[in-house]
Structures are given as structure tokens and as C-alpha cells.
């Protein structure tokens with residue numbers, strides 16, 4: 509079914525093998541990029557609370573020898589993570605409260621999050637889940653049933669959002685079972701998968717997975733988490749193509765990150781490159797104030813100034829919604845421009 513032949517050896521590899529051989533220490537990452545190792549003890553300390561994890565296909569998108577590479581910055585532990593800042597807390601979204609039953613976060617109307625897997629294939633330093641307590645959410649077989657019963661018992665739920673961690677960390681057979689079970693709940697019409705896995709290991713988009721998604725009667729969308737145009741390389745585009753052909757809606761959400769993508773030209777390029785790959789920009793998130801992430805923040809006024817310029821340069825359908833998530837709200841809060849922009 510694939511249109512473009514895969515040639516390089518890595519492209520033949522199984523995604524789980526690629527994950528197993530991912531880079532797991534600052535020293536290794538510096539060496540792979542031919543960079544001098546700096547601030548090692550602080551980086552190791554930061555990595556001791558939230559480990560470094562970078563698979564090879566993501567590494568390949570970075571520029572060797574560039575210490576300021578925007579992809580490197582997303583994954584390299586930094587001394588700034590150790591600085592305590594007022595206003596930055598471990599659970600700014602109040603997710604622990606909305607965690608109604610193991611594996612379910614129900615705080616939006618008509619839709620809920622099913623935390624399908626606890627891990628990710630990359631550890632992003634700005635992550636809002638870096639302190640989330642997953643130990644209660646690693647589901648046993650019985651808990652899976654309880655979580656699915658929760659969805660079954662609430663007819664107001666028309667959309668199930670697979671989240672995590674990264675739901676595509678589930679192996680194909682486990683995902684098959686889950687899709688099948690959700691497909692049997694009559695009031696659920698839409699299934700959404702929030703994932704960054706195809707960005708860091710495109711090989712995760714196996715033929716089997718694509719077949720399963722296209723065979724489901726549910727309307728399926730995939731929300732990718734892409735922050736920078738360099739993340740959309742040829743390998744990624746090649747693997748994402750069959751999803752489009754299978755009729756799956758592809759959306760993207762980004763986080764506005766200081767030192768990564770907080771420039772107008774970068775964000776314009778990101779929206780255009782996403783569209784070229786068949787993906788629509790959906791959200792541009794302000795950073796959640798999570799402990800250890802303050803160095804990625806952009807003040808709201810600066811974010812708005814950037815957004816005004818984006819609005820001037822892009823057609824409406826390439827302009828993501830600028831949002832922030834607030835604890836206890838039944839949806840994201842839109843950040844609006846004033847009238848005289």
C-alpha cells in the first residue's frame with residue numbers, strides 16, 4: 509500500500525526496537541550531536557526526576573553541532589528545571605481531581621479522556637504531565653472494564669479521546685481491543701487520538717494500525733503534537749500519508765515555547781508545512797505553569813503580539829486557536845485579540 513519505498517535500514521525497523529535503543533542520558537545526546545557536554549551535573553539531576561528519552565528518528569531531525577537546536581531544547585534536561593518559581597506547581601490543571609475513575613479524566617462536556625497508556629516515546633521537558641501520578645492509572649484488566657463501563661454508562665459522551673502518556677505506546681493488539689470495545693458503545697461517534705509518537709518514531713504508524721483505524725465505523729481523528737517545522741521531515745511525511753488516504757482527520761496542537769518556536773517566521777512556516785503534510789493547525793497552547801518549565805514560558809502579552817502578526821500573515825484556516833488550559837474549566841480558554849489589532 510505504501511507509495512514510497514522505504515530504503516534506509518532504520519526505516520525497516522520495528523518501532524519497539526527503535527524505542528528500546530533510544531538515547532537515555534545527556535552525555536549520549538551531546539555525543540550523538542557532536543556537542544561539548546556542558547552543565548552535566550545539573551542536567552543529570554534534572555533527568556533524575558524526569559528522565560531523558562530521545563529516539564533516533566527524532567535525533568536525526570536535529571542539527572549536529574548546534575547547541576541551540578529547537579528540537580534539542582525540547583528534550584535536553586536543563587539546570588533551569590531545578591529552579592523553584594512562584595506560580596509554578598505540579599498539577600496546574602487539577603487533573604488529579606477530574607480523575608473520576610482510574611484511567612478516565614472527565615472534565616469536558618460530551619467528551620472524556622481515556623488515559624490509554626502511561627509512558628511516552630519521548631520526554632518533553634515542558635510537559636504538563638511531568639509530575640502526573642501515573643501509578644494509579646496503569647490499568648489492570650478489571651480497571652479497563654471499569655473505565656469502559658464509565659463511558660458506556662454516560663450517554664452524553666459522544667467522543668472518546670485517547671490520551672496518556674501517549675496512547676500509541678499501546679501495542680497494536682491492545683489498541684485493536686480498545687477500538688473494538690469503544691466501537692460497541694452506541695453513543696460514542698468519534699474517537700480522537702492525541703499523540704506525539706508519529707513525530708518521534710514515524711514507524712509507529714504500522715500498516716496494521718492504519719488498517720484498524722480505517723476499518724472502524726467511528727469518525728477518527730489524530731491530533732499530532734508538533735511544535736517546530738523541523739519536526740516535519742521526509743520520513744514523517746512518508747508515514748503520515750497513508751493516514752490521509754485512509755480518511756483520518758489530521759490536526760495539530762503546539763505549545764508556544766520560548767527558545768523553540770516563539771517567532772513569527774517559525775510559526776508561519778509551521779502552519780504552512782503542516783498543511784502541506786495534510787495536517788490542520790488546531791491549537792497553539794500557552795505553557796501550563798508546571799514546576800520545572802518556567803524557562804519555556806512566554807508572557808501572555810508577548811504571545812498575543814506574536815499572534816496578531818500570525819493573524820496578519822496567515823489565512824484563517826492556517827491560524828491555530830490561541831488557548832490556555834485552566835483548572836476546573838469545561839474546555840480550554842480562548843485568548844482573544846482586542847478589537848483594534
Ligand SMILES: *Cc1c(COP(=O)(O)O)cnc(C)c1O
Pocket residue numbers: 616619621669671702839840
Ligand atoms: C485540550 C486537550 C484535549 C481536549 O480538548 P478539545 O477542546 O476537545 O480539543 C484533549 N487532550 C489534550 C492533551 C488536550 O490538551
Ligand code: SF4
Pocket residue numbers: 627628629630631632634635636637672673674704733
Ligand atoms: S509526548 Fe506529550 S505527554 Fe509525552 S512527554 Fe511529550 S508533551 Fe508530555
